[in-house]
Amino acid sequence: MGRVIGLRCVSCGRIYSPDEVEYVCPRCGPIRGTLEVLYDYDDLKKNLKVADIERGPLSQWRYLPLLPVSGSRGLPRLRVGWTPLYRSKNLEKDFDFGELWLKDDGLNPSGSLKDRASQVAVAHALEKGREIMVAASTGNAASSLAVNAAPEGIRTVILVPEGAPRAKLAQLLVFGAEVYQVRGTYDDAYDLSIELALRKGWYLRSTAYNPYLGEGKKTVALELAEQLRWKAPDWVVIPVGDGCIFQSVWKGFRDLHRIGFIDSLPRLIGVQAEGCSPLKKAFFEGKETVEVRPVSTIADSIMVANPRDQVKALKAARESGGTFISVSDQEILNAIR
Amino acid sequence: MGRVIGLRCVSCGRIYSPDEVEYVCPRCGPIRGTLEVLYDYDDLKKNLKVADIERGPLSQWRYLPLLPVSGSRGLPRLRVGWTPLYRSKNLEKDFDFGELWLKDDGLNPSGSLKDRASQVAVAHALEKGREIMVAASTGNAASSLAVNAAPEGIRTVILVPEGAPRAKLAQLLVFGAEVYQVRGTYDDAYDLSIELALRKGWYLRSTAYNPYLGEGKKTVALELAEQLRWKAPDWVVIPVGDGCIFQSVWKGFRDLHRIGFIDSLPRLIGVQAEGCSPLKKAFFEGKETVEVRPVSTIADSIMVANPRDQVKALKAARESGGTFISVSDQEILNAIR
Numbered sequence: 001m002g003r004v005i006g007l008r009c010v011s012c013g014r015i016y017s018p019d020e021v022e023y024v025c026p027r028c029g030p031i032r033g034t035l036e037v038l039y040d041y042d043d044l045k046k047n048l049k050v051a052d053i054e055r056g057p058l059s060q061w062r063y064l065p066l067l068p069v070s071g072s073r074g075l076p077r078l079r080v081g082w083t084p085l086y087r088s089k090n091l092e093k094d095f096d097f098g099e100l101w102l103k104d105d106g107l108n109p110s111g112s113l114k115d116r117a118s119q120v121a122v123a124h125a126l127e128k129g130r131e132i133m134v135a136a137s138t139g140n141a142a143s144s145l146a147v148n149a150a151p152e153g154i155r156t157v158i159l160v161p162e163g164a165p166r167a168k169l170a171q172l173l174v175f176g177a178e179v180y181q182v183r184g185t186y187d188d189a190y191d192l193s194i195e196l197a198l199r200k201g202w203y204l205r206s207t208a209y210n211p212y213l214g215e216g217k218k219t220v221a222l223e224l225a226e227q228l229r230w231k232a233p234d235w236v237v238i239p240v241g242d243g244c245i246f247q248s249v250w251k252g253f254r255d256l257h258r259i260g261f262i263d264s265l266p267r268l269i270g271v272q273a274e275g276c277s278p279l280k281k282a283f284f285e286g287k288e289t290v291e292v293r294p295v296s297t298i299a300d301s302i303m304v305a306n307p308r309d310q311v312k313a314l315k316a317a318r319e320s321g322g323t324f325i326s327v328s329d330q331e332i333l334n335a336i337r
Numbered sequence: 338m339g340r341v342i343g344l345r346c347v348s349c350g351r352i353y354s355p356d357e358v359e360y361v362c363p364r365c366g367p368i369r370g371t372l373e374v375l376y377d378y379d380d381l382k383k384n385l386k387v388a389d390i391e392r393g394p395l396s397q398w399r400y401l402p403l404l405p406v407s408g409s410r411g412l413p414r415l416r417v418g419w420t421p422l423y424r425s426k427n428l429e430k431d432f433d434f435g436e437l438w439l440k441d442d443g444l445n446p447s448g449s450l451k452d453r454a455s456q457v458a459v460a461h462a463l464e465k466g467r468e469i470m471v472a473a474s475t476g477n478a479a480s481s482l483a484v485n486a487a488p489e490g491i492r493t494v495i496l497v498p499e500g501a502p503r504a505k506l507a508q509l510l511v512f513g514a515e516v517y518q519v520r521g522t523y524d525d526a527y528d529l530s531i532e533l534a535l536r537k538g539w540y541l542r543s544t545a546y547n548p549y550l551g552e553g554k555k556t557v558a559l560e561l562a563e564q565l566r567w568k569a570p571d572w573v574v575i576p577v578g579d580g581c582i583f584q585s586v587w588k589g590f591r592d593l594h595r596i597g598f599i600d601s602l603p604r605l606i607g608v609q610a611e612g613c614s615p616l617k618k619a620f621f622e623g624k625e626t627v628e629v630r631p632v633s634t635i636a637d638s639i640m641v642a643n644p645r646d647q648v649k650a651l652k653a654a655r656e657s658g659g660t661f662i663s664v665s666d667q668e669i670l671n672a673i674r
Contacts, residue, residue: 058395079421079444086414090488107416107444151427174673336511 004068007035007211010311011288018068023197023209030194031289034312035211036251037068044259050230058082060116060219066255067219068212069123076122076152080115081219083107085227101233105220113220113245114144118205120216122149125203132157135205136193138164138186140301145205146175157202159189207244208308214248221252225262232256232266240270240279240324241302243313250316268322270313273297273329279307280324283317298329341405344372344548347648348625355405360534360546367531368626371649372548373588374405381596387567395419397453397556403592404556405549406460413459413489417452418556420444422564438570442557450557450582451481455542457553459485462540469494472542473530475501475523477638482542483512494539496526544581545645551585558589562599569593569603577607577616577661578639580650587653605659607650610634610666616644617661620654635666 006015009025011032016025025033048065056062060081064071083105092100108115118141125133134157135145142158149156156177160169161184172179182189190206197204204210225232232253240246246268256262272280276295282288288311295305307313317324327335343352346362348369353362362370385402393399397418401408420442429437445452455478462470471494472482479495486493493514497506498521509516519526527543534541541547562569569590577583583605593599609617613632619625625648632642644650654661664672 077423079441084416086488088488090490104416104446107446109441109444151423151425153427 003040003070004037005040006038008038010034010036010315023204023211030209031306031308032311034208034309036312037211037215039066039255041255041258048259050261053226060119060216060223063219063222066222066259067120068215069120070127071123073123073126076119076126076148078109078115078119078148078151080108080119080148082223083220085224098234101224101228103220103224108144110140110144110147112140112144113217114141115148116219117141117207117213117216117244118144118148121145121203121205121210121213122152122154124212125149125154126152128203130201130203131155132200132202133205134159134193134196134202136160136182136186136189139168141205141207142177143168143171143175146172146177150176157196159193159196161186161189206308207242208312214244214251214309214312217245217248218252218255220245221249222256225253225256230256230261232262232264234266235269235322236266237269237271239299239302240272240313241304241307243270243279243307243309243316246270247309247312247316250320251312265320268317268320270317270322270324272324272326273299273302273332274326275329276303276305277324277326278305279310279313279317280326282310283314283324288314299332340377340407341374342377343375345375347371347373347652360541360548367546368643368645369648371545371646373649374548374552376403376592378592378595385596387598390563397456397553397560400556400559403559403596404457404460405552406457407464408460410460410463413456413463413485415446415452415456415485415488417445417456417485419560420557422561435571438565440557440561447477447481447484449477449481450554451478452485453556454478454544454550454553454581455481455485458482458540458542458547458550459489459491461549462486462491463489465540467538467540468492469537469539470542471496471530471533471539473497473519473523473526476505478542478544479514480505480508480512483509483514487513494533496530496533498523498526543645544579545649551581551588551646551649554582554585555589555592557582558586559593562590562593567598569599569601571603572606572659573603574606574608576636576639577609577650578641578644580607580616580644580646580653583607584646584649584653587649587657602657605654605657607654607659607661609661609663610636610639610669611663612666613640613642614661614663615642616647616650616654617663619647620651620661625651636669 004018008015009028011028024030053062059079061075086102088100088102105113132155135142136159138160146156158172158177158179159182238246253265257265275297278290282290290310292306297303341355345352346365348365361367390399396416398412423439425437425439442450469492472479473496475497483493495509495514495516496519575583590602594602612634615627619627627647629643634640
């Protein structure tokens with residue numbers, strides 16, 4: 001149960017063995033060649049019971065049979081996941097669509113959903129005997145990696161672009177990461193992180209490029225279903241930058257549906273900022289990839305011009321019968337008040 | 338079970354009925370006249386079982402029988418408490434005293450242990466039919482109150498001193514608090530908050546002055562014992578500003594000991610900054626209250642010249658066979674790295 005049986009390219013459909021390919025489809029490359037992690041769903045459907053999950057720890061490791069980790073080498077110890085789901089009757093009053101629930105993933109160790117991905121990456125690195133992990137980042141993803149890797153004795157190397165905010169660098173150093181400033185942009189740091197990972201065998205924490213990260217992020221969908229007593233919501237609304245959470249939520253619900261834990265699937269709404277909505281544009285133009293244009297919004301953490309998980313995210317919106325919407329900076333500011 | 342049977346003045350020892358006195362001993366006043374919340378420990382010892390607690394929700398409300406709240410009016414809904422307890426084998430290597438455990442109370446809704454106190458205060462206000470709560474604060478305590486009160490429809494009025502940081506005011510406004518700037522210092526705002534509470538019947542969220550807040554904070558001790566399988570640690574190390582957490586941890590262990598849930602009590606070590614260590618000084622001088630002197634340290638959140646819970650905190654250190662220590666700003670900086 002729970003063993004990865006293949007990695008399927010989201011564009012050409014070719015299936016690789018997990019021993020054969022680590023990150024992206026060699027034929028389609030990054031962006032187009034992101035891989036989908038496949039499990040033996042027939043076996044899971046037959047042998048995994050709801051009660052097995054419900055007996056598990058109150059963290060994302062309760063979903064171990066649906067994750068690409070065996071647990072044989074121990075699991076990272078920080079408590080990630082099983083965050084609260086609140087019904088907001090106050091907000092419901094402003095709308096007219098029934099129940100509204102909010103998932104507070106701020107209650108993870110580094111304060112964001114990224115911990116779900118980081119921890120699966122750390123677990124994976126441990127099982128592969130990797131002692132160094134690398135990531136290009138200036139912010140939350142790197143902090144999340146550093147804080148989850150440190151207790152396991154895994155070294156983290158973070159590549160940051162010139163001019164990265166000093167406060168964020170300080171946080172990384174406090175978490176014990178080795179931080180290197182790259183003479184160049186974020187994209188330069190990103191390319192270098194991939195090069196280092198491939199050349200030195202360091203394990204790469206990179207959204208989309210590493211297919212296992214999304215498997216961590218999908219646990220938020222598994223929790224949503226379980227917390228709603230194994231029922232999918234009608235709609236799930238998700239802010240979208242790289243599209244990794246968006247596609248992972250869809251993967252999570254699909255996995256649960258395939259093994260018969262839920263009877264229906266939700267429709268997904270991706271929310272982008274008006275000044276940075278490449279996925280919304282591509283979605284309504286019927287395209288499979290985005291056109292990269294200059295972007296600008298106050299919502300800096302979802303300001304991504306060329307989303308790394310765009311192919312899967314666009315597929316997820318279409319397959320789920322969902323859509324993308326955008327909101328103006330003024331609407332964001334009004335909503336905060 | 339779990340009903341408050343009295344409030345005992347920490348200095349004169351007089352016991353008041355909870356209907357008779359709300360905040361401090363009328364004879365001894367603030368600082369000297371802080372009150373201790375008493376339960377019917379004989380009844381609890383006879384009728385409360387470990388299994389009753391262990392069946393409860395994974396939040397601080399699992400300890401409802403040991404809290405001054407009946408739950409009859411519903412309980413605040415944000416998930417507070419049942420934060421993780423981690424054994425740190427990495428840090429243990431640097432010392433020579435056996436197991437070292439860390440309690441991560443950053444995983445509460447507003448990011449601090451203060452949520453434990455705020456939520457008990459909100460629950461108490463709900464049961465007393467109070468619709469407005471008031472606090473003097475510039476920072477974390479006010480945020481914690483606002484975020485826990487908002488979902489329950491309770492209004493929060495926060496009084497801040499002139500020159501309070503704008504970022505903290507913004508956070509309060511986002512959480513829906515009504516924020517008023519007082520022409521004066523924090524002490525002026527504090528005095529005004531008490532006056533407003535007494536005159537208008539607003540419910541006061543003020544450490545030490547309101548005896549019920551400490552009952553919320555004590556849940557961290559109840560959790561520590563339960564997470565260690567109903568065993569007290571040998572020592573508990575606690576940073577100390579007002580002394581409220583320090584005395585509450587002691588109260589929590591004493592409550593558990595009185596009802597027979599644990600066999601031994603821990604010794605408490607209070608940690609102050611070298612530039613602000615009034616409790617350490619008073620402790621070693623054998624005094625019951627501190628001498629107020631100018632203070633200075635980079636550890637701003639524990640920089641308190643006249644700790645509001647000083648009498649109970651000094652008693653807690655002595656009763657537990659514990660002590661106070663202080664660390665220099667340089668040591669604090671070194672430890673962060």
